[in-house]
Amino acid sequence: MTQSEIDTIIEEYERKESAILAILQRIQSKEHYLPKEDLEYVSQKLNIPLSSIFRIATFYNALSLKPRGRHKIDVCLGTACHVRGGEKILEKLERELKISVGETTKDKRFSLDSVRCLGCCSLGPVAVIDGQVYGRLTQEKIPSLLKEFK
Amino acid sequence: MKIRTKMDLERMKEKGLEILYPKGIKLSVGMATCGISTGAQKVYETIQNEVEKSKLPILVNQTGCIGFCQREPVVDILEPGKPRVFYQEVTPEKAVRLVHEWMENRVVTDWLFFKMEDEEWVVENRCWGYRIEHQPQGLDGISLYHQVPFYRKQLKIALRNCGLINPDHMEEYIARGGYFPLYKALHEMKPEEIIEEVKRSGLRGRGGAGFPTGQKWESCRKAKGNIKYVLCNADEGDPGAYMDRSVLEGDPHSVIEGMIIGAYAIGAHEGFIYVRDEYPLAIQKLQTALRQAEEFGLLGDDILGSGFSFKINLFRGGGAFVCGESTALMASIEGKVGEPRAKHIHTTESGLWDRPSNLNNVETWNNIPVIISRGSEWYSKIGTEKSKGTKVFSIVGKVNNTGLIEVPMGITLREIVYEIGGGIPEGKRFKAVQTGGPSGGCIPESLLDLPVDFDR
Numbered sequence: 001m002t003q004s005e006i007d008t009i010i011e012e013y014e015r016k017e018s019a020i021l022a023i024l025q026r027i028q029s030k031e032h033y034l035p036k037e038d039l040e041y042v043s044q045k046l047n048i049p050l051s052s053i054f055r056i057a058t059f060y061n062a063l064s065l066k067p068r069g070r071h072k073i074d075v076c077l078g079t080a081c082h083v084r085g086g087e088k089i090l091e092k093l094e095r096e097l098k099i100s101v102g103e104t105t106k107d108k109r110f111s112l113d114s115v116r117c118l119g120c121c122s123l124g125p126v127a128v129i130d131g132q133v134y135g136r137l138t139q140e141k142i143p144s145l146l147k148e149f150k
Numbered sequence: 151m152k153i154r155t156k157m158d159l160e161r162m163k164e165k166g167l168e169i170l171y172p173k174g175i176k177l178s179v180g181m182a183t184c185g186i187s188t189g190a191q192k193v194y195e196t197i198q199n200e201v202e203k204s205k206l207p208i209l210v211n212q213t214g215c216i217g218f219c220q221r222e223p224v225v226d227i228l229e230p231g232k233p234r235v236f237y238q239e240v241t242p243e244k245a246v247r248l249v250h251e252w253m254e255n256r257v258v259t260d261w262l263f264f265k266m267e268d269e270e271w272v273v274e275n276r277c278w279g280y281r282i283e284h285q286p287q288g289l290d291g292i293s294l295y296h297q298v299p300f301y302r303k304q305l306k307i308a309l310r311n312c313g314l315i316n317p318d319h320m321e322e323y324i325a326r327g328g329y330f331p332l333y334k335a336l337h338e339m340k341p342e343e344i345i346e347e348v349k350r351s352g353l354r355g356r357g358g359a360g361f362p363t364g365q366k367w368e369s370c371r372k373a374k375g376n377i378k379y380v381l382c383n384a385d386e387g388d389p390g391a392y393m394d395r396s397v398l399e400g401d402p403h404s405v406i407e408g409m410i411i412g413a414y415a416i417g418a419h420e421g422f423i424y425v426r427d428e429y430p431l432a433i434q435k436l437q438t439a440l441r442q443a444e445e446f447g448l449l450g451d452d453i454l455g456s457g458f459s460f461k462i463n464l465f466r467g468g469g470a471f472v473c474g475e476s477t478a479l480m481a482s483i484e485g486k487v488g489e490p491r492a493k494h495i496h497t498t499e500s501g502l503w504d505r506p507s508n509l510n511n512v513e514t515w516n517n518i519p520v521i522i523s524r525g526s527e528w529y530s531k532i533g534t535e536k537s538k539g540t541k542v543f544s545i546v547g548k549v550n551n552t553g554l555i556e557v558p559m560g561i562t563l564r565e566i567v568y569e570i571g572g573g574i575p576e577g578k579r580f581k582a583v584q585t586g587g588p589s590g591g592c593i594p595e596s597l598l599d600l601p602v603d604f605d606r
Contacts (some may be wrong), residue, residue: 017485024468061429061468079390116390117387121391122219122222131430
């Protein structure tokens with residue numbers, strides 16, 4: 001992200017230190033991760049030690065220090081989805097994408113993660129791709145579902 | 151336009167009634183996360199295109215979740231003079247057929263779920279009838295809403311509007327009695343009277359701990375300090391539980407109204423709603439609702455002409471389970487790492503930024519307007535001796551009917567699993583039911599007749 005883009009975001013939150021999580025989330029959603037230079041810039045602008053920012057960046061699951069793919073897949077492994085075979089969905093995705101959970105494909109097309117409960121337990125197993133929830137998944141549905149994302 | 155007087159509210163209500171029960175045909179698609187994840191978006195778009203293409207006189211509308219998530223996408227059709235008809239597991243193809251046959255005065259009965267002939271308006275204690283003129287063919291033998299086993303034992307207070315109003319239309323919330331309790335609280339009650347009323351109602355925190363809400367409010371009101379906060383915990387993280395998501399997506403104004411009443415009673419002028427990152431649709435619905443409330447003067451300065459000022463900030467969590475704990479949640483809002491601290495001092499005395507802070511969860515706040523409107527005496531008649539009112543549960547796993555239910559406290563687990571839940575699939579034997587998320591326990595068959603409340 002350019003410095004002026006970061007400036008705009010910081011101004012939007014009235015330079016409040018307490019808005020640090022929201023500011024990092026905005027960078028994350030644009031860059032799909034938190035580039036080191038961006039964190040350094042935020043640290044300097046808000047006068048928050050870089051170590052504190054790293055602490056926040058590594059604490060919250062929604063933030064990542066590693067570059068992520070263009071499409072983010074979150075497979076639910078909450079209790080209800082677990083009972084209904086969430087693990088099998090995750091396994092199939094790992095095989096199809098040739099990556100393990102927590103990793104990103106080489107072409108940066110997909111990142112694969114697991115989450116605990118998305119609140120659609122009646123429709124488990126579920127996964128979220130780019131914010132869109134897909135319910136009643138089966139292993140057979142996975143290949144065609146992935147094709148929808150370039 | 152700002153709403154300042156009761157007349158203004160009445161006018162909004164009229165407007166709301168016009169869109170809730172229009173003169174023509176209205177078709178609504180359940181578009182909460184559960185609906186969308188089974189394809190409600192496509193159903194909605196298909197119906198919209200069809201209506202446009204064939205120039206059909208149908209108003210296509212969106213609503214929240216009616217509770218029976220397993221049967222989503224749910225579509226309902228409301229036409230004056232006829233019962234309201236609910237369809238289940240609708241696909242785009244089914245939807246097209248449904249609409250065309252309806253226009254030719256035929257009712258498709260294949261995916262019929264149930265019919266409704268009236269609605270309960272719980273805030274006003276009123277039954278709104280649809281003034282049925284004739285029963286279309288095929289509808290005679292269809293169950294009414296209250297006859298469906300899944301709904302028969304339910305009593306909806308918290309979920310009063312979910313699946314029946316468009317969450318993006320504040321007028322519809324007002325039409326069903328919303329924001330009138332706020333008017334009553336601000337103009338006819340003193341803060342102490344409100345706290346007394348909440349105490350007498352017996353309402354206890356719906357987040358799980360069951361702390362008496364009125365008592366919490368009182369200690370926050372009495373705490374020293376000029377600046378106080380009210381907070382709403384919408385960091386619903388327990389796997390398998392999604393009661394709050396449904397309320398926020400289907401009826402966000404109920405939570406906002408509860409918070410304004412609470413803020414007035416406690417003496418707070420700023421509030422926060424902490425929503426977990428995994429609930430993007432809930433965040434979106436809340437953003438819209440907050441904007442409307444500000445626009446119409448229900449938030450901001452001089453609310454409803456009472457001189458009371460209050461604003462609400464929306465805070466999006468970062469995907470950390472622990473932030474559902476009160477002190478961790480407050481640390482997170484302060485911009486720190488969301489780690490809990492030891493609670494030697496109650497947060498009602500020293501919470502957010504070391505100021506007196508009152509935190510309640512979504513369902514607790516959402517109960518408040520009904521208590522103010524109907525009174526503590528009515529509310530305290532529901533439930534058991536020490537656990538008053540109703541509780542929303544999500545019922546999921548290896549059970550026939552899965553979804554969201556609201557039942558009076560004191561109902562037995564057996565009734566929940568076998569009557570509402572329809573028992574175990576394929577007639578298999580009952581092993582255990584896990585209640586209360588990861589911190590709850592597994593309950594065996596021998597204890598199935600246990601009443602569900604806070605203490606047993």
